Amino acid sequence: xxxxxxxxxxxxxxxxxxxxxxxxxxxxxxxxxxxxxxxxxxxxxxxxxxxxxxxxxxxxxxxxxxxxxxxxxxxxxxxxxxxxxxxxxxxxxxxxxxxxxxxxxxxxxxxxxxxxxxxxxxxxxxxxxxxxxxxxxxxxxxxxxxxxxxxxxxxxxxxxxxxxxxxxxxxxxxxxxxxxxxxxxxxxxxxxxxxxxxxxxxxxxxxxxxxxxxxxxxxxxxxxxxxxxxxxxxxxxxxxxxxxxxxxxxxxxxxxx
Amino acid sequence: xxxxxxxxxxxxxxxxxxxxxxxxxxxxxxxxxxxxxxxxxxxxxxxxxxxxxxxxxxxxxxxxxxxxxxxxxxxxxxxxxxxxxxxxxxxxxxxxxxxxxxxxxxxxxxxxxxxxxxxxxxxxxxxxxxxxxxxxxxxxxxxxxxxxxxxxxxxxxxxxxxxxxxxxxxxxxxxxxxxxxxxxxxxxxxxxxxxxxxxxxxxxxxxxxxxxxxxxxxxxxxxxxxxxxxxxxxxxxxxxxxxxxxxxxxxxxxxxxxxxxxx
Numbered sequence: 141x142x143x144x145x146x147x148x149x150x151x152x153x154x155x156x157x158x159x160x161x162x163x164x165x166x167x168x169x170x171x172x173x174x175x176x177x178x179x180x181x182x183x184x185x186x187x188x189x190x191x192x193x194x195x196x197x198x199x200x201x202x203x204x205x206x207x208x209x210x211x212x213x214x215x216x217x218x219x220x221x222x223x224x225x226x227x228x229x230x231x232x233x234x235x236x237x238x239x240x241x242x243x244x245x246x247x248x249x250x251x252x253x254x255x256x257x258x259x260x261x262x263x264x265x266x267x268x269x270x271x272x273x274x275x276x277x278x279x280x281x282x283x284x285x286x287x288x289x290x291x292x293x294x295x296x297x298x299x300x301x302x303x304x305x306x307x308x309x310x311x312x313x314x315x316x317x318x319x320x321x322x323x324x325x326x327x328x329x330x331x332x333x334x335x336x337x338x339x340x341x342x343x344x345x346x347x348x349x350x351x352x353x354x355x356x357x358x359x360x361x362x363x364x365x366x367x368x369x370x371x372x373x374x375x376x377x378x379x380x381x382x383x384x385x386x387x388x389x390x391x392x393x394x395x396x397x
Numbered sequence: 398x399x400x401x402x403x404x405x406x407x408x409x410x411x412x413x414x415x416x417x418x419x420x421x422x423x424x425x426x427x428x429x430x431x432x433x434x435x436x437x438x439x440x441x442x443x444x445x446x447x448x449x450x451x452x453x454x455x456x457x458x459x460x461x462x463x464x465x466x467x468x469x470x471x472x473x474x475x476x477x478x479x480x481x482x483x484x485x486x487x488x489x490x491x492x493x494x495x496x497x498x499x500x501x502x503x504x505x506x507x508x509x510x511x512x513x514x515x516x517x518x519x520x521x522x523x524x525x526x527x528x529x530x531x532x533x534x535x536x537x538x539x540x541x542x543x544x545x546x547x548x549x550x551x552x553x554x555x556x557x558x559x560x561x562x563x564x565x566x567x568x569x570x571x572x573x574x575x576x577x578x579x580x581x582x583x584x585x586x587x588x589x590x591x592x593x594x595x596x597x598x599x600x601x602x603x604x605x606x607x608x609x610x611x612x613x614x615x616x617x618x619x620x621x622x623x624x625x626x627x628x629x630x631x632x633x634x635x636x637x638x639x640x641x642x643x644x645x646x647x648x649x650x651x652x653x654x655x656x657x658x659x660x
Contacts, residue, residue: 197548197552199548199551199552218552218553218554219554221552222552223548223549223552225545225548225549226545227545229543229545229546229549231546231563231564231567232650232651233567233568233570233650233651234650242549242553242563243553245563246550246553246554246555246559246563247553247554274649274650275650276650276651276652294553
């Protein structure tokens with residue numbers, strides 16, 4: 141279905157962002173993300189990582205430079221992009237099932253196909269039991285599960301995630317990290333992931349981009365040479381710790397500049 | 398359930414005590430019936446004039462309900478217009494404040510002049526007095542949808558119509574009910590005071606407000622008390638219906654909708 145098989149999934153060319161008040165949020169930067177990559181943007185507050193994600197989604201326009209998603213402009217590419225926000229952002233007046241259907245519904249997919257697709261995702265995300273529940277009846281972790289199921293329901297080729305697990309406790313977060321990799325193995329989307337957590341970044345990514353603040357810019361890039369199939373045990377492996385230490389060090393450097 | 402019965406029993410005990418006190422005052426101080434009729438006399442008036450009372454009550458109820466329904470329809474439509482842009486709001490919003498501040502007594506003579514005495518005039522007064530809170534609350538509800546939810550809809554290429562019907566309107570329903578709750582009280586007050594100025598004087602067409610005016614001029618104080626009691630019943634009826642509808646539509650998903658139990 142790709143417009144161009146050779147085109148990178150995300151291509152940022154000299155992209156910069158200045159807010160109307162004149163503040164430089166992002167200095168011109170270049171970044172290419174190939175299909176199938178899991179790229180994590182990590183950095184201290186004020187490094188523009190959420191802004192970068194918003195730029196890729198086309199929700200805000202760049203002040204200069206060019207953004208291509210699989211060869212298309214971000215707005216034209218929206219059909220193949222899903223966004224997972226920091227908050228679950230569920231519609232409180234809809235049940236879990238209806239929330240998962242939302243994206244398909246907005247894209248005018250036939251009702252029968254919506255339900256079929258939504259039910260498949262509910263079972264994939266372990267949500268069958270609460271399909272008829274309303275968001276207020278769910279825990280924070282369950283809500284995030286619904287939010288992810290909703291994002292995946294439209295069958296995206298690119299998944300943008302803005303600190304989706306920041307509000308969860310460490311144990312739930314670790315489990316979610318394992319599950320997100322399982323879902324990715326099954327569905328083969330490309331991911332751009334924003335986080336504050338080094339261990340989360342190392343565990344999930346194929347590449348880590350460390351950003352420096354004021355104004356935001358790329359400080360360093362780390363390829364993650366860990367096995368493709370990752371389990372909880374990976375977190376105790378020495379090479380995991382080595383890479384985590386390198387990234388932490390780089391983060392401190394970025395902050396000190 | 399038990400607790401609710403206990404609450405009702407407590408309220409009834411207070412009510413009975415008040416009636417007793419009232420009766421005692423009349424016995425001890427020998428108050429003239431035209432100043433303060435006894436509870437028994439009020440009760441008798443209620444029974445004897447029940448058909449008249451019921452007729453007056455239903456007329457006022459129709460006027461208040463008509464006014465409220467009108468302000469819901471017009472109010473929601475106006476709010477939909479206001480939600481379109483900040484410029485529209487800047488241009489028209491001051492006039493809703495005008496609606497809220499103009500004393501209804503001051504414009505009643507005008508309405509009487511234009512529409513003539515009777516139910517349409519009173520309904521119009523109830524409508525005018527209850528319109529502002531609907532506009533204000535629904536507008537607020539429509540424009541205050543979470544930014545992230547708006548972004549989510551944009552990411553799925555939602556049309557303006559989808560944005561309105563699947564996001565902004567459902568999001569504004571709790572605010573709509575806040576508005577209706579305030580407006581329902583105002584509509585009842587508007588209908589009763591409206592009748593004092595613009596109620597029909599024809600036999601059998603006067604509502605509670607007009608009947609109160611008439612009973613007081615005739616010194617039928619016992620019937621006057623019965624009429625006042627009927628206005629209270631009417632006000633309670635409106636509040637109860639609105640609260641029930643609010644609970645019915647919101648209890649599954651909205652935090653603010655309390656069960657009648659918790660109230």
